[in-house]
Amino acid sequence: MFRDIQIPSLNCHEDLPLFTSLVVLVILLLLNRYWKKMSHTSLNDDGILQLPPGPWKLPLIENLHKLALAVGSLPHHFLTDLAKKYGPMMHLKLGQVSAIxxxxxxxxxxxxxxxSYRPGLLALEIMSYNYSGIIASPCxxxxxxxxxxxxxxxLSAKRVQSFSSLREEETWNLVQSITQLSQPINLSEMIFSTLNNITAHVALGKKCKHQQEFTSLVHETIRLSTGFGVPDLFHSIQFLHHATGTKSVLEKLHGKMDMILVDIINDHKQVLQSQRTAGEDHLQEDQDLVNVLLQLQESGELQFQLTTNHVKAVTLDMYFxxxxxxxxxxxxxxLELLRNPRAMDKAQAEIRQLVAGKRKIQEADIKKLNYLKLIIKETLRLHPPGPLIPRQANERCKVNRYDVPSEAKLLINVWAIGRDLKHWGPNADCFEPERFQGYSIDFRGTNYEFIPFGAGKRICPGLSFATIIVELALCQLLYFFNWKLPNGTKxxxxxxxxxxxxxxxxxxDLNVIAIPFIL
Incomplete structure (x- = not known):
């Protein structure tokens, strides 16, 4: 949920020609400025900065050629390969960005x-109402x-529990929908639809008429939110924000989302007013996020003024x-269970033994499913939701024995850490849930070899909320169906x-055949 946002890949099919031409243009425009700074940027009061090792740099464009060559690959893969050569802490210079x-x-x-600060990104600046949300706001x-x-x-334990009936209802609807469709089914689409329904209910309310359009806008925004785009690599060159077209598109998306949020907030205000008129002026346990924020706004009890833009930004954070x-x-x-039938069989055997005879599964039923929890841990190790955790240095400092320049972008490669042979053994790339058997390691930010939800001050506060949804949905899918791959796929x-x-x-998308087992 409010987790560390990863930095996605370049959109190679759309951005490469423009990216190349803009890099050339930037070189011409900034030639004199870069040339003058080259002899000064690595100096400080003590002499030369002791930067971490990294790839060799070309004059002026520095490591941009590495980024250009990596177009089409995902950054966490690309950076993992570089780290094998230059070590677990390395330095890259990408345009105006100094990256550790x-x-x-x-x-x-x-x-x-x-x-504990996040680097500024164009998409975050626009979509979060100038960094007004929790994800983008400075510490x-x-x-x-x-x-x-x-x-x-x-996101407290009590509030998470208050939405249990909603999660049970939506995951049961998922089961029913699967049984009514012709086979094979697009399981990916159905999973994401179910999770969107749950999130929309929690964030926006029980009856959100804008949910489908809002979800579509969110997905388009996510697709455009790249930390390696030209505007983010040359953040001080304002005309590039417009020349690439990225800023214009983001502003249009933001405008549409803002109109929907205004409508949602106005609807909530009317409902709250009606409740007060009826003598129901109290906070219900199952209130959605917008209601919670509006009541806090009206109470005046906070140490700062909670504006409507703050309400919008935090609501967007939740939905994103x-x-x-x-x-x-x-x-x-x-996907991993389909590739590992033995693990699939073991998980289904455990679930069907402990939940035998149930027509509907409740959250209380899944507490004793130990092997299912191992599967989720192993999935998060191999496929962390945010493979790169971005941070920014506010002032020059040291990590290990190396200097980190002021305003440098720090990227923690969670994907690489989760596959490190030193910590996970020679089969680190293999899906083996049993590796967690009897191993007390957890993903709550204290074991740094396993931090899929981040760690420190910025660890995902919605970790418990997310975990229970994943457990319940997987339990439903594995209990009620057996699964096969279509068209003889191995x-x-x-x-x-x-x-x-x-x-x-x-x-x-993952297309599969669902064979009803218990209905």
Missing amino acids: VISSPNLAKQAVKIF NGYWREMRKICGLEL AGSETSAATIEWAM PQELDMTESVGMATRKRN
Whole structure:
């Protein structure tokens, strides 16, 4: 949910010609400026900065040629390959961005304690109402207060439990929908639809007439939110924001989303007014996020002025992070189980033994499903929702023995850490849930070799909310159906290619045959 946003791949089919031409243009325009700065940027009061090792740099464009050559590959894969050559802490210079990439648990532990700010990105600036949300806001008093509010009012154990009937209803609807469709089915599409329904209910309310359009706009925004786009690599050159067309598209998307949010907020205000008129002026346990924020806004009890833009930004945060990450995890878990029939059989045997005879599964039924929890852990290790955790240095500092320049972007490669042979053994790339058997390691930010939800101050506050949804949905799918691949496809032939997006989901939808087992 409010997890660390990953930096997705370049959109190679659309951006490459424009990217190349713009790089050439930037070189010509900034030749004099870069030339003058080259002899000064690596100097400080003590002499030369001791930067981490990294690839050799070309004059002026520095490591941009590496990025251009990597177009078409995902950044976390590309950076993992570079780290094998240059080490677990390396330095890249990409346009105007000085990037420090970390690929080891020990260095990640140091980094999250030092860096709590997020790097500025064009998409975040526009879509979060100038960094007014929790995801994009700097670590200041407002951010701490809003995170506390969300933790207490929306994501506490009590509040998470209050939405249990909603989760049970929506995952049961998923089961019923599967049985009514001709085979094979697009399981990816159905999983993401279910998670969107749950998130829309929690964030926007029970009857959101704008849900389909809003979801479509969110998905388009995610597709365009790239940390490696030209405007983000040359952030101070304003005309590039317009020349690429990215800013214009984001502003149009934002305008449409803003109109929907205004309509939703006005509807909520009318309902709240009606409740007060009827003498129901209190906060219900199952209130959606917009209601919670509006009542806090009206109460005046906060230490800062909670504006309507704040309400919009935090609501967008919930919607952005609440559905994509959980749905992607369910999708990858099903994919890995299809590729590993033995694990699938073991999971189904455990579920069907402990939940035998049930017509509907409730959240209380899944507490004793130990092997299912191992499957989810192993899925998160291999397919973390946000494979790159971005941070930014506010001032010059040191990590390990190396200098980190002021305003440098720090990227923690969670994907690489989760596949590190030193910590996970020679079969680190293999799906083996049993590796967690009797192993107390957890994903709550204390074991840095396993941080799919981040760590430190910015760890995902919605971790418990996301986990229970993933457990319940997987339990329903494995209990009520047996699964086969269509057209004689063999498990080892399944496409494992990842897609561009806020959550690293499967690039191509997963189509499967669902055979009812218990109905």
